[in-house]
Amino acid sequence: GDSVTQMEGPVTLSEEAFLTINCTYTATGYPSLFWYVQYPGEGLQLLLKATKADDKGSNKGFEATYRKETTSFHLEKGSVQVSDSAVYFCALTGNQFYFGTGTSLTVIP
């Protein structure tokens, strides 16, 4: 069945460091891929999405490219800020919506 696997956390980075959170997927058909962010005490918010192969989703300095050949959708940001501290979820939608287990990011000044 469809599934999403994302890197284990927690991840701790210094401010202005480069961020990569890995996400790979298994799916039949042609899913759409998403990254959601959850700030402390809040619900999940859509960060970015890509609906077909080679699409790049971007928002707030974050980017992810839909790679069909490697079945990946890695999240990247060139320079993280303290305000980026949150839990990040990779997700896909095919017949249903599937979430990864989440990766906690802490950015220290």
Next chain:
Amino acid sequence: NAGVTQTPKFQVLKTGQSMTLQCAQDMNHEYMSWYRQDPGMGLRLIHYSVGAGITDQGEVPNGYNVSRSTTEDFPLRLLSAAPSQTSVYFCASSYRETGHYGYTFGSGTRLTVV
């Protein structure tokens, strides 16, 4: 503001008590769902609905009931609360079941069963 509204935000129950978690959306979304979030386990689907009058089970439905009498509302009922149901519960909605437009989440209900 348009979105998904969940109430209450916090709740403490005693084992065996029942309660209803409320969820309402004003975006005319067909699809609504309930998830629970537990440490290290991500989000797990409890129940979902593809439209008024239609509900179905997700991955972890035991101990929960739902109904969808209107497009806007999708309450989740705990029949007899157990400590294993201590969790954070999220309601989500989408224009379509497949969620290609993404899901909109409520802010969550933190439930503790003692």
